Amino acid sequence: MNERRTPRPSHALSADALAAMFARLAQSMRVVAPTERDGRFAYAPVDRFEEVRLDFDTTVLPPTVHLLPAKELLLRVRLGEAGSAEQVVDDLPTALFGVHPYDLRAIELLDEAFLGTRPDPHYAARRRNLLIVGIDCLHPSATSFAPSMGTQVATSGFDLLLTDIGEAHVATVGSDRGASTIDGLPGLRAATDAEIAEVGAQRDAATARFLVELDVPRERVARLLVDHYDDPYWEERSNTCLSCGSCVMVCPTCFCFDVADDVGLDLTSSSRVRRWDGCMLSDFARVAGGENFRATSAGRFRHRMLRKGKYLMERYGVVGCVGCGRCATACLSEIASPAEAWNAIAKIDRERREEQRAAAVDGSFVPQSVSLGRVVSLADKEKLFVLGLPGGRGIGHMPGQFVMLSVPGVGEAPISISSSPTREGTLDLAIRDVGNVTHAIHGLEVGAHVGIRGPFGNGFPIDALEWKDLVLVAGGIGLFPLRSLIQYVLDRRERFGEMTVLYGARTPADRLFVDELDQWAARDDLRLLQTVDHGAEGWDGPVGLITTLISPLEIEPAKTMAVVVGPPVMYRFVIAELKKKGLGDNQIILSLERHMKCGTGKCGHCQINGLTVCQDGPVFTLAQLRELPEAVQ
Amino acid sequence: MKPKVAFFDFTCCEGCQLDALNMTGDQLASLLDAVDIVEFRETKTGTADHYDIAFVEGSISRDAEIPRLRGIRERAEVLVALGACACIGGVNCLKNAFEPEDALRRVYGDDAVHYDTIPARPIDAVVAVDHYLHGCPINGEEFRRTVADLLLGVTPRVPNYPVCVECKMAGNVCVFERGGSCVGPIIRGGCNAVCVTAGRHCWGCRGLVDDPNVNAQKEILERAGLDVEEVLEKFRIYLSCRKEAS
DSSP, X not given: OXXXXXXXXXXXXXXXXXXXXXXXXXXXXXXXXXXXXXXXXXXXXXSSGGGOOTTOSOBSSOGGGGTSOSEEEEEEEEOSTTOEEEEOOOOOOEEEEEEOHHHHHHHHHXXXXXXXXXXXXXXXXXXXXXXXXEEOOOSOOTTOOHHHHTOSSOSSSOSEEEEEOSSSEEEEEOSHHHHHHHTTOTTEEEOOHXXXXXXHHHHHHHHTTOOOOOSSOGGGHHHHHHHTTTOTHHHXXXXXXXXXXXXXXXXXXXXXXXXXXXXXXXXXXXXXXXXXOOTTSTTTTBOTTSOBTTOSHHHHHHHHHHIIIIIHHHHHSSXXXXXXXXXXXXXXXXXXXXXXXXXXXXXXXXXXXXXXXHHSOOSOOOOEEEEEEEEEEOSSSEEEEEEEOGGGOOOOOOTTOXXXXXXXXXEEEEEEOOSOTTSTTOEEEEEEOOSHHHHHHHTOOTTOEEEEEEEESOOOOHHHXXXXXXXXXXXGGXXXXXXXHHHHHHHTGGGSOOEEEEEEESSGGGOOSHHHHHHHHHOSSOEEEEEESXXXXXXXXXXXXXXXXXXXXXXXXXXXXXXXXXXXXXXXXXXXXHHHTTOOGGGEEEEOOOOOSOSSSOSOTTEETXXXXXXXXXXXXXXXXXXXTTTOO | OOOEEEEEESBSXXXXXXXXXXXXXXXXXXXXXXXXEEEOTTTOOOOOSOEEEEEEESBBOSTTHHHHHHHHHHHEEEEEEESHHXXXXXXXXXXXXXXXXXXXXXXXXXXXXXXXXXXXXXXXGTSOOSEEEOBTTBOHHHHHHHHHHHHHTOOOOOOOSBHHHHHHHTTOOOTTTTTOOOOGGGBBOOSTTHHHHTTSOOOOTTOBOSSOOHHHHHHHHHHTTOOHHHHHHHTHHHHSSTTXXX
């Protein structure tokens, strides 16, 4: 069984004991503590205990300044042929006397960033020589939201933690160094049970005094930020951003820096100096060629909010924002508080969800009953089922979406929709007889009833396809979902560029929708190229794999989008051919098939890494799939 | 042969040149080891027909200054604008709000007939400038670093972040929190926020950053309950030429 490690309040220090503790520390090290400055508080080296203000709300700059100074010498460099570089570290023993729990958490983040991998010797030397005396934050600043970030109470990250309970300070010992800091002090005694209970009472009372809070659990913030990455909010709210960098300069979890050489006038001695830098400054991501990779204040604003709410946590496992509120106090335009931005995004999200809930099909398993209006045999094992919808109304689908087809007593299966929503009043499901559900429907006659749920899935990205030349590649029954898109494009022909359809079947007899293929072939606004793997009598078209149709194509890669639907084995080779044509990973779109039981993102069967095919797919760009190791075949 | 360095002044107080030389004895010895100062009226007589680096202080406010500056430009490999007057026109531009004749008469009274004047302008309104050393006065450390960089063939860094950055680094309580007004958020840094650190506010002597959000600055002045026009009038001291003069 694991030993309980969380330190508990244990000792009580009288005012004299506290002063004696300060004096003991000041004898052997520099003591840095909160002091009053211009009506606010600031950490400063302190000689006399009377100058220390342990009742501070928050400080202008965080205590992390003493681990990462604004400007620090890294190397002393000698120029010339026998050049040399001497590392400089600052290992002056220092006590931070009075650090709030949110700042303790920030130091834990910096420890991860600077000591976790490739430890930084400058940081390490200061950290090794740093003694931290924490103090509970009982007088929060007006902009802090530490409780929402879970940083209002510290259980680690200190050598000693003090809580002011009025007549005494109760100490929680966090390390051996902390223990020896108070050991034997005059006026030190064991805390009583009542005093220990008062620590909890003081913390609870303080928590209620914080004025700002998150409207969403902090665990949800990262996801919200990703979901609303392109929201106009970022641009609108950053309109008044001065790009002054104040928010990042005062932030305890900001640690970005610049490194530059300062050469002396003797031209032989040089200093390599590290200085604070920050992603909110306009030139932060500018490179020598002049390109600025985060050129707009909206992009910088968003990046900061994502770094605080997502990236740092994912990279280091510690919250990227500790809710101290310093940025909100420092920002003259009053836009810097992550709590405000995240709450705004959460509100946008809530409103969108409410709209979706009002509009969307619910997650019920009850299917809508539909009758088979027409059944057409397409090939040996493939049939087209034209569904009769009540009132002749569509189901509001888009090309590339699917329904869950239900045959009572047999079960459900996901089936892609083969007709375009532009063909009103008809819903075509083309189905190959391969499993129980599909076999059952193949046995049904016109007029029989089946059930459908949906539509589900994202469908083909029409916005990204519009005004582009299209190369649509269908292998075998990949034509079933692609037919929906081809019909859609033909019905809105003026909104798309050239359309080339490549279709490959195993044999001439396996070709599907033969009449429609002939109609397409006769059109002058669609180029249809077909091939079969194995020829047969009466077939005078090309024989060969579908990839052979791609290589002779002449396309303009900059204005072309390719959509590929077919059996998994086909994808790898078709993608390779399309890449040879100069198409980028965002210009190649694929539709995936997976086992599914619900269509609503819950059953878990269709999950590929973190995504669900039924909700996030079934249509993906190749770029998306490259991020999903499970999808790469 | 050591690089030839020269200093020149136009309409200015010559304080930046003083600050350029305000360095330790060791630093001065290093500088004189590294370069020949061939023309510098504050320290010596004599002229030269070629300069590797010419430092030019002052704005241009008289017709006669234009051909003189052009001559310096022709003789200089590298021309560095030294201080606010040369870089952005500086306080001299305040005069541009008045009719030239009125300004002359106000300053020189009956002697005005002996003088001529034109609207003040930064030197890059007349000649091409290779590097800028901002400030009123310049920052000595920045001057020394720029000299070293130029001698080593490194393009000197001109800060393009606002004064707030160094003001925060200094740990200052914001001027607005102290109840004052300040243009630090839109003014080029590099000064270590000396004025705010000394208890005052930023006057804007280093000019605007490359892409200042002036509208946002006006909004924060309004929010602080300040009369925007009044505040802008106060800060016109360094910002009246802006870039439109060039």
